[in-house]
């Protein structure tokens with residue numbers, strides 16, 4: 001007798017797609033049987049032709065609580081995540097107050113999040129000038145690694161590091177470092193303007209190229225593992241390829257907006273499209289897709305970074321003054337599946353990019369895969385269903401998203417977190433700790 005069995009003609013396992021019955025007890029997958037196997041279960045769900053995916057793992061989410069909860073909080077962010085098929089998030093260390101730059105701040109954040117999380121939640125720590133001494137303790141408390149900015153972060157309490165300060169942080173702790181790679185030398189202050197092209201020109205691809213080179217050089221010297229966050233500029237890809245070939249432990253992610261939105265199509269004043277680094281042109285996006293296909297970019301994560309409509313300057317449409325950040329944690333799966341399918345990729349590819357690989361990045365061996373022994377984080381998904389994005393219908397705290405009005409393919413149905421349906425009542429999410437020693441799991 002098991003707690004739950006979920007049957008589907010299309011179950012996505014690490015080995016590929018098959019008809020199967022996934023048996024769950026105590027929140028874990030205990031067996032994967034033939035689709036029509038006789039299994040005695042307290043609950044037996046048959047999805048038929050609908051797909052069963054492993055819950056997505058989104059390693060790049062800005063929740064902003066405590067301190068800026070009006071931008072987004074744990075209750076809303078994790079409810080939105082679950083509705084979008086995401087069952088694990090890792091929260092970024094900044095935009096909340098205090099930022100997660102020492103062990104005390106992590107405790108404050110966890111106290112704020114406690115009892116509110118509808119999915120499992122892990123935490124990144126932050127590396128800022130002067131806190132190298134705090135990093136080992138924070139790492140020992142279970143953060144998955146450390147985020148550093150090489151350019152202004154947008155908030156004063158989380159200043160950027162230069163190459164020497166990044167090296168100092170890397171020397172202080174054997175951890176994974178995740179880097180916002182834009183070089184301030186190549187950035188200009190954008191003049192007040194409602195034209196997206198003016199904002200784009202202030203953050204050229206050269207800025208990413210230079211900062212990726214810096215991050216790689218420092219990681220190479222320190223012998224540390226470095227991950228390039230939200231890569232937008234495809235021109236930096238050859239640097240990453242070369243460094244990997246030379247044995248530097250460097251990986252990169254990109255985001256749905258860089259893959260599916262086109263700078264040339266952004267209307268005047270549409271500040272919901274503003275993020276840093278910026279969305280570039282469609283030829284650039286084509287190169288990002290090629291890098292995903294060949295494995296140079298390992299994963300796709302949201303960089304969900306919302307704020308209030310007022311801070312997005314929805315009234316004036318001024319790109320220079322608007323907060324830079326895109327809200328999409330609930331929409332990443334259908335947005336990427338819609339575009340991936342048009343480009344000839346499979347749903348297995350999407351699962352690899354958005355579930356298994358991000359789990360591997362964070363060393364979460366029990367997440368992001370439908371396999372015996374893994375957590376029963378499961379998502380029912382209609383690959384051919386369609387819907388029109390209604391920003392007000394999303395669970396995000398603020399109804400601001402560049403995908404509003406888009407017709408997308410792929411509808412998330414039931415989401416199970418460790419074998420229990422996520423309903424929006426009774427949050428059951430847990431805090432996740434880094435499970436394994438740094439460097440023992442590579443992707």
Ligand SMILES: [Zn+2]
Nearest residue numbers: 060092303305
């Ligand atoms: Zn971010």
